[in-house]
Amino acid sequence: MTKTLITRRSVIAGAGAVLAAPSIRPSMAQGAPIKVGVLHSLSGTMAISETALRDTVLMMVEWINGRGGLLGRRVEAVVVDPASNWPLFAEKARELLQVHKVDVTFGCWTSVSRKSVLPVFEELNGMLFYPVQYEGEEQSRNIFYTGAAPNQQAIPAVEYLMSADGGEAKRIALLGTDYVYPRTTNRILRAFLISKGIPEADIMEEYTPFGHSDWQGIVARVKRFAGEGKKTAIVSTINGDANVPFYRELGNQGIKAEDIPSVAFSVGEEELAGIDTRPLVGHLAAWNYFMSVQSPANTEFKNLWQAYIKNPRRVTNDPMEATLVGFKMWAQAVAKAGSTAVDPVREAMYGQKVDAPCGYTLEMHRNHHLSKPVMIGEVQADGQFNIVWKTPGPIVAENWSPFIPENASRRRG
Numbered sequence: 001m002t003k004t005l006i007t008r009r010s011v012i013a014g015a016g017a018v019l020a021a022p023s024i025r026p027s028m029a030q031g032a033p034i035k036v037g038v039l040h041s042l043s044g045t046m047a048i049s050e051t052a053l054r055d056t057v058l059m060m061v062e063w064i065n066g067r068g069g070l071l072g073r074r075v076e077a078v079v080v081d082p083a084s085n086w087p088l089f090a091e092k093a094r095e096l097l098q099v100h101k102v103d104v105t106f107g108c109w110t111s112v113s114r115k116s117v118l119p120v121f122e123e124l125n126g127m128l129f130y131p132v133q134y135e136g137e138e139q140s141r142n143i144f145y146t147g148a149a150p151n152q153q154a155i156p157a158v159e160y161l162m163s164a165d166g167g168e169a170k171r172i173a174l175l176g177t178d179y180v181y182p183r184t185t186n187r188i189l190r191a192f193l194i195s196k197g198i199p200e201a202d203i204m205e206e207y208t209p210f211g212h213s214d215w216q217g218i219v220a221r222v223k224r225f226a227g228e229g230k231k232t233a234i235v236s237t238i239n240g241d242a243n244v245p246f247y248r249e250l251g252n253q254g255i256k257a258e259d260i261p262s263v264a265f266s267v268g269e270e271e272l273a274g275i276d277t278r279p280l281v282g283h284l285a286a287w288n289y290f291m292s293v294q295s296p297a298n299t300e301f302k303n304l305w306q307a308y309i310k311n312p313r314r315v316t317n318d319p320m321e322a323t324l325v326g327f328k329m330w331a332q333a334v335a336k337a338g339s340t341a342v343d344p345v346r347e348a349m350y351g352q353k354v355d356a357p358c359g360y361t362l363e364m365h366r367n368h369h370l371s372k373p374v375m376i377g378e379v380q381a382d383g384q385f386n387i388v389w390k391t392p393g394p395i396v397a398e399n400w401s402p403f404i405p406e407n408a409s410r411r412r413g
Helices: 047-066 086-099 111-123 154-162 180-195 216-226 240-252 296-309 318-337 342-349 405-412
Strands: 004-006 017-019 034-039 075-080 104-107 128-130 143-145 171-177 203-208 232-237 262-264 284-287 353-355 361-363 375-379 385-390
Touching: 034 047, 034 086, 047 075, 047 104, 047 240, 047 296, 047 318, 075 086, 086 104, 086 111, 104 318, 111 128, 111 143, 111 180, 128 318, 143 318, 154 180, 154 232, 154 262, 154 284, 154 375, 171 180, 171 216, 171 240, 180 203, 180 232, 203 216, 216 232, 216 240, 296 318, 318 342, 318 353
Parallel strands: 004 017, 034 075, 034 104, 104 128, 128 143, 171 203, 171 232, 232 262, 262 284
Antiparallel strands: 017 075, 284 375, 353 361, 375 385
């Protein structure tokens, strides 16, 4: 396949496009570039979320080249578009590894896309950085998970909803997109809720396809569920562009945060950019980072992003921060290993630390997951989040949940 050299300002949707560094310091040795694969949907239902992650990787490629590259070599991004098509993710992963021979890949959002590519990365001994919260129940030597495990997002969020500060919810409506992440996360949450004394009758659970747009009936059922005399909250694992009509329908049916609060696990600043947020003020999201965090590292992140993207309406969000953290850790590991080869870089990744925009120092552990803080944010009228609760510090990931009975033997081991 012929590769196309492009400038950094170009928007790339085609397979195999290569981002050329705009300028390379004279000190960089001439030689083969270090190739970074970008495996994010730029079309289809997940483009609303994943395009910003493509842009974040391209920003970091420019950033590292501006610092002299890596190992005296320039870095190039190879961008492909798996188009929200889960089998196509595997094909594009194989293309990145076998045709373009990338040294590392940053990509995927949904768990179904990650599970599609996992056998490819393991077969070909590639390295993938996965930047989105997920359901856990996985650990691959070929993947570094820089998003949250359930104990770093889902469980603390539900605990907050059940607390006095969060409204003391006694009934929970679990609404999700119909694929592995929502179903497994809700399996964990159902077991957690039952362990806290919530009866099965007070747990509602519904799933809809990707891209679902008709929310009238489901939202009406939530209202009836909440009208039976117990304080009710919505836990949303709805993904992609289905969130736009879902939140619009909450507003249409007059569901306000003080009556039925909703906490989202896959909606951040980027998704809210396309929604009239005024009817949603007070609804919640649980992440490990918000753009509104006050920290020197976040100021640096936002300035870097605006200098790159040159659009004041473009926001930062949690998976973007996780991408930045993963890229910096990978670059540090490459420098430590003195190589881009997967095996030495993998070993060098363990114990890597980054002062992250979330305001904490994050560390990569041998279970291939980060320690991360947990934050609850309230939607504001301007589409930003006011942080109303956070953990005192980072929490170590439990990628094998104690609320999955089959994991008991893992925990004993």
